[in-house]
Amino acid sequence: MAGWAGFxxxxxxxxxxxxxxxxxxxELSRSSNLLSGWTPAMDIYEDKDSLVVxxxxxxxxxxxxxxxxxxxxxSISGERKGAEHSSSAEIYRSERFFGRFQRxxxxxxxxxxxxxxxxxxxxxxxxxxxxxxxxxxxHIDVQVS
Amino acid sequence: xxxxxxxxxxxxxxxxxxxxPEVDIYETNEGYLIEAEMPGVSKDGLEVTLxxxxxxxxxxxxxxxxxxxxxxxxxxxADFRRVFELDPAIDTAKIVARMDQxxxxxxxxxxxxxxxxxxxxx
Numbered sequence: 001m002a003g004w005a006g007f008x009x010x011x012x013x014x015x016x017x018x019x020x021x022x023x024x025x026x027e028l029s030r031s032s033n034l035l036s037g038w039t040p041a042m043d044i045y046e047d048k049d050s051l052v053v054x055x056x057x058x059x060x061x062x063x064x065x066x067x068x069x070x071x072x073x074x075s076i077s078g079e080r081k082g083a084e085h086s087s088s089a090e091i092y093r094s095e096r097f098f099g100r101f102q103r104x105x106x107x108x109x110x111x112x113x114x115x116x117x118x119x120x121x122x123x124x125x126x127x128x129x130x131x132x133x134x135x136x137x138x139h140i141d142v143q144v145s
Numbered sequence: 146x147x148x149x150x151x152x153x154x155x156x157x158x159x160x161x162x163x164x165x166p167e168v169d170i171y172e173t174n175e176g177y178l179i180e181a182e183m184p185g186v187s188k189d190g191l192e193v194t195l196x197x198x199x200x201x202x203x204x205x206x207x208x209x210x211x212x213x214x215x216x217x218x219x220x221x222x223a224d225f226r227r228v229f230e231l232d233p234a235i236d237t238a239k240i241v242a243r244m245d246q247x248x249x250x251x252x253x254x255x256x257x258x259x260x261x262x263x264x265x266x267x
Binding site: 041042043044045046047048049050051052054056057058059060083088089090091092093094095096097105108120122123124 | 167168169170171172173174177178180182183184185186187207211212213214215216217218219220221244245246247248
């Protein structure tokens with residue numbers, strides 16, 4: 001019986017070409033597995049008490065994610081392992097990336113290293129880093145003499 | 146990577162931008178397996194609809210309030226959408242979908258009539 005062409009492999013090239021034309025170059029190099037392996041998208045937010053770093057890591061196991069802080073740099077790394085499929089399975093599309101990734105960011109302020117929390121929900125890692133007391137904005141009362 | 150959709154009768158300004166999730170698709174004798182990456186989408190945000198032989202995967206991201214201002218942003222806030230044409234051999238009543246840490250895992254079994262069978266020689 002001939003293979004059914006609905007999920008065909010020939011469209012892979014078209015898909016990559018579509019991406020070339022639609023995505024800005026910086027984003028392409030970030031998101032395309034052809035150029036750079038896996039660089040998961042990272043967002044950083046700041047409020048007066050803490051920094052929040054969020055990384056999109058769909059389909060990981062909690063124990064395969066590593067978060068570390070060294071010299072004011074936050075490093076998030078890990079490995080995504082592929083599910084095992086029987087050798088008789090035919091692959092129609094293979095767009096997901098499996099393997100190691102690492103992202104490192106220099107934090108803009110000092111943080112309390114012992115108060116960092118990391119939470120993994122719905123494939124998104126959220127790291128909350130409370131700011132060190134000395135970098136928090138302080139209100140100074142003006143004395144009248 | 147992105148697909149722009151326009152609802153009929155609406156001005157061009159009302160287009161909704163979607164991201165096409167990256168997928169892996171496998172076929173075995175038993176059926177198909179589709180895995181689609183939708184980070185930030187929970188079970189409640191997932192909509193799978195079947196129309197004839199077309200299956201539409203729609204993932205709405207959980208709306209989260211993030212404290213303060215964004216210093217750096219690479220993620221795109223758009224929802225995920227992708228449409229596939231199904232093999233007519235799939236028994237659509239038996240499709241099962243689940244979310245596992247931002248990955249949609251969907252099994253699409255083939256109907257019994259089309260599965261390969263060993264014929265006993267008498």
